[in-house]
Amino acid sequence: MPTRQDILVELERLSLTFEAGGAPVTALDNVSLKVADGEFVALIGPSGCGKSSILRLVAGLQKPSSGFLFLGGREQAANALSVGLAFQNPTMLPWLTIERNIMLPLKVVPPFRQQYRRERTRSFRDKVHEMLRLVGLEQFASHFPWQLSGGMLQRANLCRALIHEPQLLLLDEPFGALDQFTREELWGVMQNIWQARRPTVLLVTHDLREAAFLAERTIVMSPRPGRIISDMQVPLARPRTSEQSYSVEAVEFCQHLRRLISDPATETGR
Amino acid sequence: MTSSPFVRRVLAPLLITLAGFILWEIACRAFGISSFVLPKPSAIIVTMVERFPALWPNLWQTILTTLIGFALSLVIGIFFGALIGMSRFAYDSLYPILVAISSIPKVALIPIFVVWLGAGTGPAILTACVISFFPIVVNVATGLATTEPELEDVLHALKASRFDIFWNVGLPRTMPYLFAAMKVAISIAFIGSITSEAIASNRGIGNAMLVATTNFDMPLAFAALLLISITGVVFYFLFVMLENRMTGWAQRNKNARP
Numbered sequence: 001m002p003t004r005q006d007i008l009v010e011l012e013r014l015s016l017t018f019e020a021g022g023a024p025v026t027a028l029d030n031v032s033l034k035v036a037d038g039e040f041v042a043l044i045g046p047s048g049c050g051k052s053s054i055l056r057l058v059a060g061l062q063k064p065s066s067g068f069l070f071l072g073g074r075e076q077a078a079n080a081l082s083v084g085l086a087f088q089n090p091t092m093l094p095w096l097t098i099e100r101n102i103m104l105p106l107k108v109v110p111p112f113r114q115q116y117r118r119e120r121t122r123s124f125r126d127k128v129h130e131m132l133r134l135v136g137l138e139q140f141a142s143h144f145p146w147q148l149s150g151g152m153l154q155r156a157n158l159c160r161a162l163i164h165e166p167q168l169l170l171l172d173e174p175f176g177a178l179d180q181f182t183r184e185e186l187w188g189v190m191q192n193i194w195q196a197r198r199p200t201v202l203l204v205t206h207d208l209r210e211a212a213f214l215a216e217r218t219i220v221m222s223p224r225p226g227r228i229i230s231d232m233q234v235p236l237a238r239p240r241t242s243e244q245s246y247s248v249e250a251v252e253f254c255q256h257l258r259r260l261i262s263d264p265a266t267e268t269g270r
Numbered sequence: 271m272t273s274s275p276f277v278r279r280v281l282a283p284l285l286i287t288l289a290g291f292i293l294w295e296i297a298c299r300a301f302g303i304s305s306f307v308l309p310k311p312s313a314i315i316v317t318m319v320e321r322f323p324a325l326w327p328n329l330w331q332t333i334l335t336t337l338i339g340f341a342l343s344l345v346i347g348i349f350f351g352a353l354i355g356m357s358r359f360a361y362d363s364l365y366p367i368l369v370a371i372s373s374i375p376k377v378a379l380i381p382i383f384v385v386w387l388g389a390g391t392g393p394a395i396l397t398a399c400v401i402s403f404f405p406i407v408v409n410v411a412t413g414l415a416t417t418e419p420e421l422e423d424v425l426h427a428l429k430a431s432r433f434d435i436f437w438n439v440g441l442p443r444t445m446p447y448l449f450a451a452m453k454v455a456i457s458i459a460f461i462g463s464i465t466s467e468a469i470a471s472n473r474g475i476g477n478a479m480l481v482a483t484t485n486f487d488m489p490l491a492f493a494a495l496l497l498i499s500i501t502g503v504v505f506y507f508l509f510v511m512l513e514n515r516m517t518g519w520a521q522r523n524k525n526a527r528p
Contacts, residue, residue: 084428089418095519104425107434109428170427
């Protein structure tokens with residue numbers, strides 16, 4: 001378990017309720033969670049278990065109904081942390097080239113925005129091209145989004161989420177809409193990025209192999225109302241490969257996760 | 271029909287117009303229609319060319335009042351469009367008022383404008399402005415309201431301000447809507463200007479038409495009408511060209527993705 005000082009994200013007895021058709025629905029019930037700096041955590045669970053809500057709360061897009069949220073040791077209102085966000089839908093701006101799309105965070109995030117006008121054709125462009133090389137898109141910098149395939153757009157989406165070097169990367173099923181081969185290839189890309197830059201990552205997914213491939217630690221959540229029912233380290237060495245994700249340990253680990261989700265009563269986490 | 275864009279967009283409309291004029295000419299001659307009722311197209315065109323030096327300053331005056339009025343309506347339209355497109359409260363509270371204002375027949379306002387500003391250029395500009403701002407408001411608001419929520423979330427998570435989001439996402443994505451509205455708005459601004467000149471001005475092409483009809487100079491009145499139509503077409507296509515330059519990405523977008 002991480003020590004007190006290097007905890008980047010801390011949820012303390014967090015609950016979220018909202019109104020749906022007149023009746024209150026509890027999306028999250030008393031969730032407590034600590035994520036250490038540099039950790040890669042996967043949130044998994046059946047749909048509607050509130051895992052995306054956790055991400056939205058951490059991103060500051062929603063306010064909790066009760067409980068506390070600390071980012072970098074401070075109450076969330078302090079906004080001390082820089083955050084990158086990527087969803088399943090890449091939402092590139094159709095009127096900008098891929099290069100300029102990826103530069104968008106540099107245009108609005110404080111340390112960079114003051115230099116944007118001066119550096120957009122110099123050091124910022126170099127930064128973007130370095131990111132694009134990392135995901136294998138270097139020839140597509142000056143293409144427009146409609147000229148790229150879904151997998152390529154998702155690579156660009158990852159670049160946009162990472163370009164301003166966020167301390168915290170929030171991924172909401174970013175590989176969910178891709179075919180199997182592209183998805184596994186991007187797992188490799190994501191692993192390389194994480195190993196090279198070590199951002200803290202919260203990944204929401206319902207792909208168990210994805211969680212086992214990418215994460216250091218998996219958090220399993222129960223169906224609504226969302227509660228954490230298991231919190232485990234992934235017992236697999238890095239760097240992980242696609243073939244390795246079919247190994248006995250990996251498959252056993254995935255099956256364990258699967259049993260937790262389908263029948264939470266019989267199984268308890270460590 | 272497979273034919274080149276030039277044939278379809280330029281040649282065909284010209285030929286159809288020409289055919290219409292020829293039919294009109296034949297009808298005038300065959301039935302001996304008096305030029306006081308309906309002048310022959312040949313006479314109209316001859317008058318238009320001969321009297322062009324007198325008509326042109328009037329037309330130019332109208333073009334200027336139209337463009338100034340239109341520019342004002344763009345500023346007002348984008349402001350209110352942005353306001354009601356970005357804020358639910360502004361939308362709910364201002365939209366009915368804007369509809370109420372747009373429902374007033376603008377002709378009824380012209381005498382009031384004359385009282386305020388005196389006859390002539392002022393009312394023409396103001397009429398062009400109030401008649402054309404509503405489509406701009408509606409389209410800008412629509413463009414802003416249809417921004418993808420995921421994209422706004424990405425920017426909110428970066429702690430982008432409302433203005434950042436408007437400037438980098440809302441405004442550019444509104445451009446295709448804005449240009450569609452501008453094509454409509456420039457035409458009705460032109461109509462507004464002409465109407466105002468016909469009611470209260472001693473200058474402008476609308477006034478020239480009025481003077482021609484009170485002098486029973488029907489060929490001149492029709493020559494002015496023809497000039498108005500030609501100018502309207504020129505305005506429209508200038509904005510189409512501008513639209514293609516500025517928002518080509520929106521049209522390219524329709525092409526299939528690889």
